[in-house]
Structures are given as structure tokens and as C-alpha cells.
Amino acid sequence: MTMHNRPDTPFHDQPSWEPRMRSASDQLRVQPRPDSWDRVRRQLETSSPRAAHPKVVRMRSFLRVAAVFLIAFGLWVVFQPSSLRDPLVQSESLSDSPAYFASYLQVSQSLEGRPAISEGRRSARFRDGFAGVEATGDSADAL
Amino acid sequence: MDFPVLIEKCRHGDHQAQSEFYRLLAPAILGVCRRYLPDEHEAEDAMIQSMYKALTGLDTLRDGRTVQGWIRRIAVNECLMTLRRKKMDYREDGLEHVTTDEPDAQDKLQAEEVLALLDQLPLGYRTIFNLYAIEGYTHKEIGDILGISLNTSKSQLIQARKKLTSWITETKLSSSHDHA
Incomplete structure (x- = not known):
């Protein structure tokens, strides 16, 4: 018994034309429209992160630190120890x-x-x- | 073509390599998408999405030699997502055994004929036939992928085979008449 004829395999009890159809499917090639690569390329360009200017990088890191400080300060204000309150x-x-x-x-x-x-x-x-x-x-x- | 080398170049953002990668694989992937999606535009959209996902996800591919199977699975998933958006209704059509006179297995079946035959199938039959008979998924796997019961998958496959068998027989008969 071949593997394809075992009841638990996908090709069990297949019609005789099915293997032929399978190999024909593997050979199937459909030529895409000429502009289709441009669509993929555009998607790739918009998704890939571009190298940022050093000034932008510095500004981003400053903003990040400022945000962390503000969050920490906010948390301190909310949860400050009672001994420090007026x-x-x-x-x-x-x-x-x-x-x-x-x-x-x-x-x-x-x-x-x-x-x-x-x-x-x-x-x-x-x-x-x-x-x-x-x-x-x-x-x-x-x- | 040495795919591992090409893939390595694509990973480093080489546009020339990416274009070459697309040129080599897009026709086969569009063929896969067309088997699942009768609408040419939908099939091309699915192919473009698959190629984009493949090119941006090449880092997850361990062995460059398996790229064709890998990208094919991406394409199948993309097509299934498109079909899921259509909210297809898979019905259980009964599990009677089909006994139809089968055409000779030696008959040549051209790649283009595959599409012509599949285009005649309803979308549900077509999807399950593709997954089971072409991709090699089991009924259980198909049930899990499509969210349908095992019996629904089986019944849809039986109906698909029944229709295809009768069409192939008809084609064979008509072509033998033409030759005579």
C-alpha cells in the first residue's frame, strides 16, 4: 500500500486524474501585470525605517527622558508618602x-x-x- | 538560481536582489493565488501581499533552499484570509461515495486547464479541493483552518471531485470526438 492510499493521508482514495492535476498545478505560472513590482516596491519603501537625522535622534531621546521624568513625577505626586504632605x-x-x-x-x-x-x-x-x-x-x- | 545568496542580499535591503526575487517567484505565487481566488485582481492583490510579507520576513526563514515552499504557504494563508473576509458559507452536502467513470490517469492535463477546471467550481469546493488535493492538508487541518467540521470538509471534497471528474470526462470525450 502506498502512502497516498492510506485512509489517514490526504490523498487517500483519490481519483486517478488527481496526481496529474497536482503536478500540473505545480507547473502553473501566471504572469503578473508589469506594474505589480512597483506596488511591492512602494510598500517596501514606506515600511522600511529610514536613517533619521542626528538632531532628530537627539530630540527623540530627550523627549523620551522628559516623558519618563514626567511620568515618574506624576506617580510621585499621586502616591507620595503621607509624611511628606503638608x-x-x-x-x-x-x-x-x-x-x-x-x-x-x-x-x-x-x-x-x-x-x-x-x-x-x-x-x-x-x-x-x-x-x-x-x-x-x-x-x-x-x- | 542560488536562492540562499539572493535571499542574503535581500535581507540587506539590496533593491536589485529584491526585484530579482520577485521576478523569479511572482508568477508561481500568482498561480497559487489564482487557484484559490477566481477574481484576477484579488489574486494579484494576494500575490503582492504575499511577496511583500516574504520580503519583509526573510529573517524568519532558516533555510534559504526552502523559500519556494515557505512563500507558497504565505500565499495560501493570504488567499484564505481574502476568502475569510468574504464570509464564505461551507455546507455539508452529504457523504455518499461517488462512483463515476474516471478518465484515464495518463491523459495529459495542462497547467492552464487546471485553472479552467477550478474556475468552474463553487468557491467552497474549490478551496477545500485546493487545500486537500493540491496542498496536502488533512480534513482535520482544513477544519481547523476554515473553522468547519470534519464532515463538511469531506463532503465538499467529494462534491468537488465529482464535478471535476465529470468535466474531465466530458473534455476527454469531446477531444476524442475532435480527433475522430
Whole structure:
């Protein structure tokens, strides 16, 4: 039994003309139209990557680095550690928490009754600020 | 023609070599595409796509000596994709055994006659006949490729063979009358 006549092979039980048709098919040649190569060539030209100008290459690599930096910064902003956040702009739930309120109260109480800046330091600043003005005299009149 | 050398040149983007590669292989590949696709324009489009894919995918070809079989498989796949876009309907036509008087196997069948015969077959019969009888795929493989059942593939092949046998017989009879 030949291979082609085994039931499990593609050519099992084939008509007698089929091998002849198979070999005729192998010989089949159809001449394409003359412009068909141009179509393939155009496709090849548009698909093949051309060598880019060095400036373009540098710009591309710069943009790539910038994009990576922006993405990293964006991720840092979104997922930054809570310790780095400004406590005053933290979420409402945190500022409402008893611990936060207790620490706020403690700071407020320690500052209570104390002027924002002492009287002595204020007059000293005043003197320093007008030292140059007193020296010229004209400016003092203008004031 | 030394295909491995030509392929190596094509891989390096040698336009002359690519043109030569096309000139040598395009007629055979268009022949394959025409067997599957009756429309000449569709067949040529499939051939052009196949040649383009082959020329851009030569790096995946391990042995340059097998290029003809490799590109032929690309072409068959391209034709099947074209046929798939047409959303062909493969029907199961019954699996009765065909007993037709067969023409003599020694009768000469020219390459051009193959196309003339295949052009008379409905697209479904034609596809399955091509895949099974010419390319050598099994019914299971055809079923997987086309998404049809084993029996549908078998029944379509039987119908294709039946029609072809009767046409070949008729051709033989008419030609013998002409000679007489």
C-alpha cells in the first residue's frame, strides 16, 4: 500500500486524474501585470525605517527622558508618602482626627498671650530700616 | 538560481536582489493565488501581499533552499484570509461515495486547464479541493483552518471531485470526438 492510499493521508482514495492535476498545478505560472513590482516596491519603501537625522535622534531621546521624568513625577505626586504632605492640606478626615486636634490645641496654647514679635525687636527693625534714610536727609523730608 | 545568496542580499535591503526575487517567484505565487481566488485582481492583490510579507520576513526563514515552499504557504494563508473576509458559507452536502467513470490517469492535463477546471467550481469546493488535493492538508487541518467540521470538509471534497471528474470526462470525450 502506498502512502497516498492510506485512509489517514490526504490523498487517500483519490481519483486517478488527481496526481496529474497536482503536478500540473505545480507547473502553473501566471504572469503578473508589469506594474505589480512597483506596488511591492512602494510598500517596501514606506515600511522600511529610514536613517533619521542626528538632531532628530537627539530630540527623540530627550523627549523620551522628559516623558519618563514626567511620568515618574506624576506617580510621585499621586502616591507620595503621607509624611511628606503638608499637614494643613491633608485630608479632612486627618485634620478632624482627635490626635491632630490635640496637637493643634497644644501649639495654640503655647503661643497664647505671646505677641507675634517682641516690642524690642520691632523697634530695632524700624531703626535698621530707616538708617539709610536718616543719613541722606532729603529722603526723610520726602517721607 | 542560488536562492540562499539572493535571499542574503535581500535581507540587506539590496533593491536589485529584491526585484530579482520577485521576478523569479511572482508568477508561481500568482498561480497559487489564482487557484484559490477566481477574481484576477484579488489574486494579484494576494500575490503582492504575499511577496511583500516574504520580503519583509526573510529573517524568519532558516533555510534559504526552502523559500519556494515557505512563500507558497504565505500565499495560501493570504488567499484564505481574502476568502475569510468574504464570509464564505461551507455546507455539508452529504457523504455518499461517488462512483463515476474516471478518465484515464495518463491523459495529459495542462497547467492552464487546471485553472479552467477550478474556475468552474463553487468557491467552497474549490478551496477545500485546493487545500486537500493540491496542498496536502488533512480534513482535520482544513477544519481547523476554515473553522468547519470534519464532515463538511469531506463532503465538499467529494462534491468537488465529482464535478471535476465529470468535466474531465466530458473534455476527454469531446477531444476524442475532435480527433475522430
